[in-house]
Amino acid sequence: MLSHQDNETLVRVGPGTAMGSLFRLYWIPFLFSKDLVADGQPKRIMLLGEDLVAFRDTEQRVGLVANACAHRGAPLMFGRNEDCGLRCVYHGWKFDVTGAVTDTPAEPAKSRLKEKVRITAYPCRERNGVLWTYMGPQTADLPPLPNLEWNLVPAENVHLSMRIQECNWLQALEGEIDSAHAPILHSRIDSKGAINKWLATRDLRPTFECMRQDFGMSIAAKRRLDEQTNYWRVNQFMLPFYSLVPPQSKHPELSGHAWVPMDDNHTICLMFSYHPSEPLPPRMREVFEHGHNGRESAHASQESFVKRDPSTPYADYWTKYTRENGFQFDYQSQVDTWFSGLPGLWVQDGACQSGTKPIFDRTKEHLGSSDTGIAMTRRLLLEAVNAYRDRDIKPSGVTDPDTFMVRAVSLTLPETTSWVDFGRSHMQAKLGAGFGYQL
Template sequence: MRRKAEGTLLMLSHQDNERLTRIGRGAPMGELFRLYWIPFYPAKDLTADGQPKRIKLLGEDLVVFRDSENRVGLIANACAHRGAPLMFGRNEACGIRCVYHGWKYDVTGAVTDMPAEPPASRLAARVRITAYPCRERNGVVWTYMGPDPLNPPPLPNMEWNLVPDENVVVTFRVQECNWLQALEGEIDSAHAPILHGRIDAKGAIADWIAAKDLKPMIQSIRQDFGVSIAARRQLGNDKLYWRVNQFLMPFYSLVPPQSKFPDLSGHAWVPMDDEHTLCLMFSYHPTEALSERTRAVFLDGHNGRESGHASRNAYAPKSPTTPYNDFWTKYNPESGFLFDYESQKALWFSGLPGLWVQDAACQSGLSPIYDRSTEHLCSSDAGIVMVRRLLLDSAADYNQRRAKPPGVDDPDVFIVRAVSLTLDEGIGWADAGDRVMRARPGSGFGYQL
């Protein structure tokens, strides 16, 4: 990233865009991601001795399954014998058995049976396929793909994955673009009242405080967990409205609550490969069960439109040979995200059917890896610039000096919240928000929404 002498923000160079978006093994960002635990599958969708599921994570072709003893295994899709796909394997008696020649693997990747080999063969003891440790917490399966699988760091203490089940909704979907394009959409406060707005001045969106000032002033600060990105809007009467989004290393975003929508939300933007992202969305309340109405909107949409979550009606499952086959949606570049020009003329500024669809269309409608060297950044992109710099610095620090970011080994670094604050002019948001931005599991917001 570079700046003109007068301070105008410049675009990413082609080289830096490549560094940030390429996530395979050996790539700087790929090696950085492998330091962290990665949330990657809903636990309820894996049944003991049930169908193995093909997935992709960080460019690797893998299969996830739950064995007869309820342990989750994440192993290479290719059988070590002759490369037959284990996604067709028989999940039985504590392992996956390849249907080609019957080689069987347990959750550690060890070969436990080779039916076509003679009894005296010692080949099974010498063969092992790639396997990654998995842990479950509050309905989500996590994996560690890092350099020391026998001694992984602790799971990160993120509030959305610690609250009671009735307080949270977590959904998964696939998006057809690289992880960074998806992430940057959610840490950009300037777009929300524009992209998600209506032209008929009806509905709850018209009452957003953010919609009353479309020219926010952005301030950002680096934190031990990542970056706090604050958008300041004028309220009048010497009052300022601050919405502070959070970027958490390496691929999380947190969105502030609003008075009419008093829940916290965000995403894990998990790279499947260079051009596809697993979007894990969470919405939760720190102290209260989500209402049935709120849960229904998240899971079923509202009046035929999508909320921030992919509804049950959004999915368009693919064949079992497709990674994450159950989590692809009908809103994609091929379908034009079901853009409706008549709706754009009469009701919705974007003409796109719901919140996450509007975001996804802008993030992935043009190209899975957009050439950021053609951008012309402006003042509202200051937070995005700081996040890019942090990522590039962190990747360089680790790949060149093996210096790990703070959150890798300290799980409590991530106990934070995004916040919405109304403050008098002259009061700094960082100082005023320091206490309430630190989450205290089981405690309320600590301020008036």
């Protein structure tokens, strides 16, 4: 379990907090390129507890600025996006993507007020359909974008989705680096479907080995297939908030999430599924986009979203599965078919991660040996936070973009073969290269 103080350190992400300061050292994926249209409606954004507005100007430049106008604090989410700037509807003050004031129509013609005023604005970059922002120290030399394989492969090789989850970022992250839950939570009880053929279901009591890496933590779960053979699934945690999930033989794609904190109680779940060297099959993409037989896949389907008022941060990405409706739990389904009774993969995860409250009191936990990866990752995070706060030491991935060229792996190995030795080269992502081993 965590102490109350350590829990507070890890889940509080607003300006001036220790964890928030660490997050702000990194480029953060915050929206899809398709969500912003030149001179189109601005989008209200919440990131690390900051109330912001995103817009694309006339010349296709992306701005991410404070929601409050620098004049009298009127909300810029109602702003007119026109002529290379966002104009406040209250008195017409206009701001460009850098936060500079370019027009103050209610002031005298010779007024120089606009030269002295700026609003908070964060630099943005676009790469392969994803918008990134840097909310850290605004210096002349910003760190490079991270080289994440899912954001570098061709568009036909990857499927991206986004949804909002109503819990703190760490609860969401820990659900995905926990390899022990998958063959239990996601299982069927009617012996139908591919889920019952997972190799992982043949041993529900895995043993764990964890290894610190420059990028974060490798969390290896070993399951015994027979006396001579082990099945290893190695999940990866990459600072500051990424998780990577290994492929399976029947689902040969890599996947994972960026668990981006909106605030202390809400998380942007940006999910990626991709094949490193081949286009995704059309049927796989269809299941990701629309689910299967009325159930959700690992991605939030288009049918799962409930559009909210544009004044809501991330109004397009809230789903119909909530604590208030019990994530649409179906008891009869639990009796007849699905172990959990919850309608699909990501809903099963989300319900367990956020079903009680946005921030769970971790002093009430009772961790077991299957939680080794959770405990080690928490320790790593606390050490990283303390090193930066107390000694100004930054993690290596802040300045070295190739730190993030990592893959999760699933390995069937002889009892005498080390997953570390065999898996080392396969855990290195090489753009355009296949898995390099038999799934």
